[in-house]
Amino acid sequence: MRLHDVVIHEGDAEKINAVLTTFLGESGATEALLIDRSGQLLAATGANRALDTVSISALAAGAFSSTGALAQLLGETEFTVLFHQGNKESMHVSTVDDQAILLAIFGERTTVGMVRLFAKEAATAIGQILSEARAKPRSMGDLSTPLTADESRTTFGEPTKL
Amino acid sequence: MAIINYAQKVINFKVVYYGPGVAGKTANLQHIHKSLPDGSKGSMISLAAGDDRTLFFDFLPLSALTVRGFTAKFQLYTVPGQVYYNMTRKLVLRGADGMVFVADSQWDRLRDNVESFRNLEENLREYNTSLDEMPYVIQYNKRDLENIAPLDYMEFLLNRRARRVPSFEAVAVNGDGVFDTLNTVSRMVLVGEFGQEKGEHRETA
Numbered sequence: 001m002r003l004h005d006v007v008i009h010e011g012d013a014e015k016i017n018a019v020l021t022t023f024l025g026e027s028g029a030t031e032a033l034l035i036d037r038s039g040q041l042l043a044a045t046g047a048n049r050a051l052d053t054v055s056i057s058a059l060a061a062g063a064f065s066s067t068g069a070l071a072q073l074l075g076e077t078e079f080t081v082l083f084h085q086g087n088k089e090s091m092h093v094s095t096v097d098d099q100a101i102l103l104a105i106f107g108e109r110t111t112v113g114m115v116r117l118f119a120k121e122a123a124t125a126i127g128q129i130l131s132e133a134r135a136k137p138r139s140m141g142d143l144s145t146p147l148t149a150d151e152s153r154t155t156f157g158e159p160t161k162l
Numbered sequence: 163m164a165i166i167n168y169a170q171k172v173i174n175f176k177v178v179y180y181g182p183g184v185a186g187k188t189a190n191l192q193h194i195h196k197s198l199p200d201g202s203k204g205s206m207i208s209l210a211a212g213d214d215r216t217l218f219f220d221f222l223p224l225s226a227l228t229v230r231g232f233t234a235k236f237q238l239y240t241v242p243g244q245v246y247y248n249m250t251r252k253l254v255l256r257g258a259d260g261m262v263f264v265a266d267s268q269w270d271r272l273r274d275n276v277e278s279f280r281n282l283e284e285n286l287r288e289y290n291t292s293l294d295e296m297p298y299v300i301q302y303n304k305r306d307l308e309n310i311a312p313l314d315y316m317e318f319l320l321n322r323r324a325r326r327v328p329s330f331e332a333v334a335v336n337g338d339g340v341f342d343t344l345n346t347v348s349r350m351v352l353v354g355e356f357g358q359e360k361g362e363h364r365e366t367a
Contacts, residue, residue, distance in 0.1 A: 005355075006165045013169030038257025039221075040165050040174045040237065054204050058221045058237065062209075065253040066218070142230040143166070146357035151229060155345035156198065 006036060006099070012133045013043060019125045020045035027118035028110030030089075033103040034096070034126060035061055042100060051105075060103050064093050083112060092116060096123045100130060163257040164355050166232075173234045175351050176257050180282050181264035182274035183215065183243030186303040189334035190264060191222045191238055194344060197337065198224065216242045219254045229352065236348055243278065252285045260351035261298035262343055264334070265320055267310040272319060279320055293323060297350035300329040301343045306336070 020032040031046030039061035068078040082093040092104045092115045165174040179187040195206045204223035211217040225235040241251040265275040328346050332339025
């Protein structure tokens with residue numbers, strides 16, 4: 001395990017989910033995704049529909065990092081909010097800290113202003129949880145000992161020859 | 163940068179396929195996507211320009227391995243190979259846990275390979291990391307073509323760092339060498355993350 005890994009313990013996951021649930025209740029958004037800036041999903045809460053959250057995370061992180069690069073071309077540090085408006089559903093992405101972003105999907109029963117307001121509050125709370133999580137000693141339990149030869153030999157198997 | 167989620171019992175790794183334009187990075191992902199069963203892969207996303215060249219990245223999430231009760235998921239990305247897309251290429255590198263350098267074996271692309279490899283080293287420096295810390299393998303692609311450089315010479319050009327890494331000959335469009343490359347880099351990423359018991363053979367010779 002390396003120093004710059006992101007480790008989310010069960011207690012941290014519960015706290016993050018509680019903040020995301022409160023955020024959904026207050027803002028009227030339908031889904032909230034906490035995404036690492038490298039494109040990986042950290043936590044998700046919301047309406048129980050079959051969204052491809054893995055792809056959404058990769059694309060949203062890509063779009064957000066791309067707007068960040070645009071900001072730098074203008075001499076800004078970054079654009080802290082990215083907003084996509086659709087006919088029925090819209091998407092709001094905002095900064096949590098230098099490693100994570102918060103994505104909210106919302107429909108017609110709320111407004112971008114409400115989402116923006118409560119996303120800011122949620123981001124502050126989640127930033128605090130993530131920063132405390134990073135400061136904790138990383139007791140690793142099952143993952144604390146090196147892999148055996150068998151464990152490190154796991155592969156994607158022999159695919160069907162086409 | 164692995165993401166270890168104890169609540170979901172999931173470990174996420176990011177592996178980036180790097181290399182010059184039209185070397186076959188996307189072809190690698192396409193072959194993996196069509197070969198694996200639905201249960202161990204997600205949707206493949208390609209952000210390509212009109213001429214099928216990758217504009218931003220290709221993305222393919224895989225999940226197949228279980229390590230001590232955790233599901234290890236590998237997210238595969240490609241970068242755009244064209245020289246002028248360096249800003250987007252750099253963005254895709256963020257948080258990578260492992261790399262595959264896909265080289266084009268044709269004589270007239272050797273310089274492009276070397277330049278792309280140098281560009282990779284430069285871009286990693288901007289993230290305060292380097293190939294010394296990163297598990298990676300090299301794939302010599304397009305070995306079925308006629309105007310290709312011998313393997314020894316390609317090794318001399320590209321696999322010349324203090325740590326020699328595993329390398330593979332491939333014809334990615336047919337799938338040859340694609341899974342050897344993927345399985346080796348994913349094992350190296352796992353061993354790099356958690357270590358391996360002493361006395362065992364290490365993939366990173």
